[in-house]
Amino acid sequence: xxxxxELRAHLRQTAALSEVAGRLGWDQQTVxxxxxxxxxxxxxxxxxxxxxxxxxxxxxxxxxxxxxxxDTVGTAILREAKRDYARNTRVPARLASELARVTALAQTAxxxxxxxxxxxxxxxxxxxxxxxxxxxxxAIAQGGDAYDALMQDYEPGSSAAQVAAIFDRMRxxxxxxxxxxxxxxxxxxxxxxxxxxxxxxxxxxxxxRFGYDFERGRIDLAxxxxxxxxxxxxxxxxxxATDDPFNCLYSTLHEVGxxxxxxxxxxxxxxxxxxxxxxxxxxxxxxxxxxNQLGRSAAFTGWLFGAMQSEFGALNIDSADAFHAAVNRxxxxxxxxxxxxxxxxxxxxxxxxxxxxxxxxxxxxxxLEEAWNTRFRADFGFAVDRPANGVLQDVHWSVGLFGYFPxxxxxxxxxxxxxxxxxxxxxDLNQHVAKGDLSAAxxxxxxxxxxxxxxRPSVETIAHAxxxxxxxxxxxxxxxxxxxxxxxxx
Amino acid sequence: xxxxxELRAHLRQTAALSEVAGRLGWDQQTVxxxxxxxxxxxxxxxxxxxxxxxxxxxxxxxxxxxxxxxDTVGTAILREAKRDYARNTRVPARLASELARVTALAQTAxxxxxxxxxxxxxxxxxxxxxxxxxxxxxAIAQGGDAYDALMQDYEPGSSAAQVAAIFDRMRxxxxxxxxxxxxxxxxxxxxxxxxxxxxxxxxxxxxxRFGYDFERGRIDLAxxxxxxxxxxxxxxxxxxATDDPFNCLYSTLHEVGxxxxxxxxxxxxxxxxxxxxxxxxxxxxxxxxxxNQLGRSAAFTGWLFGAMQSEFGALNIDSADAFHAAVNRxxxxxxxxxxxxxxxxxxxxxxxxxxxxxxxxxxxxxxLEEAWNTRFRADFGFAVDRPANGVLQDVHWSVGLFGYFPxxxxxxxxxxxxxxxxxxxxxDLNQHVAKGDLSAAxxxxxxxxxxxxxxRPSVETIAHAxxxxxxxxxxxxxxxxxxxxxxxxx
Numbered sequence: 014x015x016x017x018x019e020l021r022a023h024l025r026q027t028a029a030l031s032e033v034a035g036r037l038g039w040d041q042q043t044v045x046x047x048x049x050x051x052x053x054x055x056x057x058x059x060x061x062x063x064x065x066x067x068x069x070x071x072x073x074x075x076x077x078x079x080x081x082x083x084d085t086v087g088t089a090i091l092r093e094a095k096r097d098y099a100r101n102t103r104v105p106a107r108l109a110s111e112l113a114r115v116t117a118l119a120q121t122a123x124x125x126x127x128x129x130x131x132x133x134x135x136x137x138x139x140x141x142x143x144x145x146x147x148x149x150x151x152a153i154a155q156g157g158d159a160y161d162a163l164m165q166d167y168e169p170g171s172s173a174a175q176v177a178a179i180f181d182r183m184r185x186x187x188x189x190x191x192x193x194x195x196x197x198x199x200x201x202x203x204x205x206x207x208x209x210x211x212x213x214x215x216x217x218x219x220x221x222r223f224g225y226d227f228e229r230g231r232i233d234l235a236x237x238x239x240x241x242x243x244x245x246x247x248x249x250x251x252x253x254a255t256d257d258p259f260n261c262l263y264s265t266l267h268e269v270g271x272x273x274x275x276x277x278x279x280x281x282x283x284x285x286x287x288x289x290x291x292x293x294x295x296x297x298x299x300x301x302x303x304x305n306q307l308g309r310s311a312a313f314t315g316w317l318f319g320a321m322q323s324e325f326g327a328l329n330i331d332s333a334d335a336f337h338a339a340v341n342r343x344x345x346x347x348x349x350x351x352x353x354x355x356x357x358x359x360x361x362x363x364x365x366x367x368x369x370x371x372x373x374x375x376x377x378x379x380x381l382e383e384a385w386n387t388r389f390r391a392d393f394g395f396a397v398d399r400p401a402n403g404v405l406q407d408v409h410w411s412v413g414l415f416g417y418f419p420x421x422x423x424x425x426x427x428x429x430x431x432x433x434x435x436x437x438x439x440x441d442l443n444q445h446v447a448k449g450d451l452s453a454a455x456x457x458x459x460x461x462x463x464x465x466x467x468x469r470p471s472v473e474t475i476a477h478a479x480x481x482x483x484x485x486x487x488x489x490x491x492x493x494x495x496x497x498x499x500x501x502x503x
Numbered sequence: 504x505x506x507x508x509e510l511r512a513h514l515r516q517t518a519a520l521s522e523v524a525g526r527l528g529w530d531q532q533t534v535x536x537x538x539x540x541x542x543x544x545x546x547x548x549x550x551x552x553x554x555x556x557x558x559x560x561x562x563x564x565x566x567x568x569x570x571x572x573x574d575t576v577g578t579a580i581l582r583e584a585k586r587d588y589a590r591n592t593r594v595p596a597r598l599a600s601e602l603a604r605v606t607a608l609a610q611t612a613x614x615x616x617x618x619x620x621x622x623x624x625x626x627x628x629x630x631x632x633x634x635x636x637x638x639x640x641x642a643i644a645q646g647g648d649a650y651d652a653l654m655q656d657y658e659p660g661s662s663a664a665q666v667a668a669i670f671d672r673m674r675x676x677x678x679x680x681x682x683x684x685x686x687x688x689x690x691x692x693x694x695x696x697x698x699x700x701x702x703x704x705x706x707x708x709x710x711x712r713f714g715y716d717f718e719r720g721r722i723d724l725a726x727x728x729x730x731x732x733x734x735x736x737x738x739x740x741x742x743x744a745t746d747d748p749f750n751c752l753y754s755t756l757h758e759v760g761x762x763x764x765x766x767x768x769x770x771x772x773x774x775x776x777x778x779x780x781x782x783x784x785x786x787x788x789x790x791x792x793x794x795n796q797l798g799r800s801a802a803f804t805g806w807l808f809g810a811m812q813s814e815f816g817a818l819n820i821d822s823a824d825a826f827h828a829a830v831n832r833x834x835x836x837x838x839x840x841x842x843x844x845x846x847x848x849x850x851x852x853x854x855x856x857x858x859x860x861x862x863x864x865x866x867x868x869x870x871l872e873e874a875w876n877t878r879f880r881a882d883f884g885f886a887v888d889r890p891a892n893g894v895l896q897d898v899h900w901s902v903g904l905f906g907y908f909p910x911x912x913x914x915x916x917x918x919x920x921x922x923x924x925x926x927x928x929x930x931d932l933n934q935h936v937a938k939g940d941l942s943a944a945x946x947x948x949x950x951x952x953x954x955x956x957x958x959r960p961s962v963e964t965i966a967h968a969x970x971x972x973x974x975x976x977x978x979x980x981x982x983x984x985x986x987x988x989x990x991x992x993x
Contacts, residue, residue: 025545029549030550040530046719046736046738055515056523229536245539246535246536246538248536283542
């Protein structure tokens with residue numbers, strides 16, 4: 014057997030074990046008995062140890078040196094596998110293990126701190142996590158920038174400088190748009206009681222219309238919506254608030270975007286380094302375009318308006334235009350995950366600047382709350398009322414996800430590019446979408462983006478889909494200005 | 504760290520990984536999307552490879568040689584771990600891997616063969632499985648008896664000679680009892696339509712009454728009822744036939760017996776070699792005593808008669824005595840799993856003799872069908888009508904489970920012993936059981952048997968529970984003769 018084939022076998026087994034570990038996470042958040050928590054932590058720890066040993070196995074290093082790629086797929090596999098191996102072997106086992114231990118405890122501490130609005134109780138944990146991740150960043154960077162190194166875990170090929178430049182160009186136009194919207198009359202919100210059974214029936218219908226394959230997936234209830242798994246077992250979760258059906262329906266569309274990306278990857282790439290989404294940014298581009306550019310389009314909300322009346326009876330909103338405005342309501346708020354398309358990226362910019370400063374040491378964890386509050390007032394024009402609505406709102410920093418936040422904004426930007434190219438390619442798209450038929454759109458995305466998995470780095474993946482044009486923020490901004498200009502009659 | 508503590512850490516991680524692998528099996532049979540079958544096979548194969556490597560790790564062998572047990576628990580852990588290590592390292596990796604591959608294929612071949620009553624199609628697979636397991640038995644036995652060696656996988660400490668002697672003593676009394684029953688009038692069967700929702704509600708109620716802890720378990724639907732997991736995550740499944748509620752209810756009680764055994768083991772033994780049932784025979788003793796000696800007792804069926812009327816309305820049977828007779832109906836039949844308490848062990852004796860002959864080579868696989876049919880007519884007094892009701896009815900031989908069948912009969916025998924001692928200890932037991940209160944019985948079993956897990960070998964486990972008396976068949980036979988003598992007025 015050639016080194017290349019031995020390498021493929023090694024990677025394949027690791028990928029299969031990684032799927033198993035991922036499914037433990039799904040199980041824990043959907044069906045696991047409550048009393049199994051302690052035992053489950055040991056089970057997951059044991060799987061992590063097995064995976065870590067395989068990912069840093071010197072025999073794997075030898076194979077990566079010796080293997081010769083027979084084709085372009087093989088070249089891409091080697092590229093991804095070599096990057097992962099270099100990253101994993103640069104982090105001392107002691108540090109990796111300490112990070113796993115501390116972040117598990119820090120997440121619980123964060124949950125308690127958020128529940129009690131107690132920043133001081135979380136501070137010692139934050140200090141440890143920042144110190145460990147900074148150390149890890151430096152270990153990976155080998156003399157380069159630690160924050161840039163951490164970003165590679167989520168968006169390989171990205172850099173903080175490049176993201177900062179994009180954000181500098183986006184901010185004034187987003188702020189201007191937001192201010193004009195908030196100066197205009199606020200459209201009425203959807204109100205009423207929407208039984209769980211009807212919401213779930215409609216969520217399943219939406220998932221099917223957006224191309225989710227239930228032969229290789231399923232939808233369950235969980236506290237937080239997520240998508241899990243790759244290849245032929247990709248499961249999603251949703252949640253139901255009986256006074257707010259958009260929560261269930263749009264979180265379902267979001268997760269269906271993630272899940273169909275995984276389901277539609279070329280089966281030949283299954284259980285290889287190309288067999289899952291190439292980056293968090295490209296992943297988010299799929300979830301966002303499903304949820305926003307498609308799901309919140311006037312064409313689709315027109316169809317959904319009728320579907321909701323069929324499911325729930327008469328609504329408090331009586332026209333498709335008003336329904337479209339209700340779905341796309343822009344409102345002042347503290348919380349990133351509840352934000353609208355216009356303000357969402359402003360939430361990301363705030364976090365990006367603060368977490369860069371935490372990692373480069375120019376901001377001490379003890380000064381983070383004040384820095385957050387000052388920045389929030391400057392960016393959003395009103396004061397944070399309590400830490401749970403401010404610096405403690407997101408789980409990310411407690412579990413060490415520094416460098417992750419920018420991928421949400423990159424996902425929005427990529428989705429803007431894809432939407433522009435797709436609509437130019439499919440001029441009749443809205444006529445189908447208005448009938449609840451998404452197949453032309455999801456087929457286009459499957460062909461242009463999803464089936465390629467990790468074949469090309471993320472920027473090249475988007476450029477390939479957009480006829481060679483590399484991604485930038487302009488299509489997203491133009492889309493937002495046009496869409497919300499029309500809704501708010503600006 | 505001492506060798507003993509290093510050993511404990513090694514075993515603990517293996518046990519945690521084994522729980523993960525087991526839960527993949529649960530997932531596959533309950534919630535897995537249908538299209539995930541192929542990927543799941545790779546995931547399970549990867550877990551098996553990891554587990555096999557750990558279980559035959561030379562470093563484990565060194566630790567087992569060096570470790571000194573600090574107490575009786577440590578002595579038991581070393582006993583179990585040394586036996587497993589010796590067994591696993593005696594089997595060449597090539598043979599273990601070939602067995603896994605061939606039995607996976609043979610099981611599918613068996614399913615098809617049974618569906619088509621096609622013994623010839625299954626024969627080449629049976630020949631391979633018999634040859635491989637015989638080779639494995641000889642490798643483990645190291646000059647001893649191959650069938651005895653295979654029995655140790657399921658009932659350590661047992662031997663074919665000892666089981667054969669027990670069966671020789673049991674057979675005439677069981678045949679005599681069966682013949683007298685079949686000569687008496689047959690009681691009416693329960694008939695009607697029993698909706699799934701009501702059956703599942705009652706099954707959950709029964710599980711609670713028999714002590715199943717839903718904080719550390721759950722009940723799902725599956726094609727075959729089973730119990731899965733140990734420690735704080737022990738899940739069971741059931742199935743529903745709307746014309747036969749006893750199928751759901753008594754399979755639930757059976758699995759609750761298995762599951763509470765696992766749930767009630769001393770938490771200090773969790774993720775050690777003592778943290779699961781000590782043998783298949785002792786496991787089956789718990790499932791059988793829950794299902795039969797308790798669940799099919801007149802005291803309990805008296806309570807169940809009322810509970811079923813509450814759930815389903817009036818029944819076609821109008822007295823508690825007639826209901827008890829319907830629950831315990833003895834009838835001629837081909838199928839082991841549908842058999843009654845009286846004839847069940849006769850089905851086991853047939854299989855035991857045939858599989859011993861297959862392993863020692865005195866019966867060729869090509870002669871198995873004829874041997875089965877001849878023996879069945881001799882033992883049961885009527886002819887097998889088709890292979891699916893005869894030699895092809897059980898999955899066991901297709902997956903290599905030679906030496907497993909006798910543990911069902913040993914479980915019945917152990918249950919008979921436990922029932923005798925328990926009822927002598929708890930003279931008022933029936934008064935509580937008649938009110939649907941099983942706590943005294945399940946508490947007695949938890950204390951005498953279940954909490955000890957693998958601390959003592961199986962015969963010692965039963966003897967310990969029975970005030971020092973080693974198990975024999977007499978209590979079971981006396982129980983059956985008294986119970987069915989009363990029901991059939993013999």
